[in-house]
Amino acid sequence: MSEISYYSAEGLKKLREELVQLEQVERPRVTTEIADARDKGDLSENAEYHAAKEEQSHLEFKIAKLKNVISSARILDESQLDTSKVLIHSSVVIKNATNGMEFKYRLVADSETDVRNGKLSVNSPIGKGLLGKKVGDVAEIQVPSGIMKFEIVEISRE
DSSP: OOOOEEEOHHHHHHHHHHHHHIIIIIHHHHHHHHHHHHTTSOGGGOHHHHHHHHHHHHHHHHHHHHHHHHHTEEEOOGGGSOTTBOOTTOEEEEEETTTOOEEEEEEEOGGGOBGGGTEEETTSHHHHHHTTOBTTOEEEEEETTEEEEEEEEEEEOO
């Protein structure tokens, strides 16, 4: 059984929309490609057929994986969360202790990650390092380039 993941209502909706797209649009398209390639003759030397079958295999794997994620997904009621410490779906302002730069991130589930838009995975090194911290705490986080220190400046639910 897979691990339970917590999502915003918007994030879970996007996952469900992606599943519908894969099952109702992509799957029929690939099936048609396989049928068209099959009609071209000898399958042992038919590159189009083999490419379409491989695409079908990848697509079915992606659909199964997405169904598994959705089945273990839970919508988090953010109004019930403690705002005194960093949790999933917290918006947090952190200050790099080395250079004083401030960053604002919202901690989200892996599939909602979008660093360019300030959505950071709770399973990323920085996300894991921030979890449970309170305003004023300094998180020492192991990143590929070494240890970084971030001061928690603000925690909110947006």
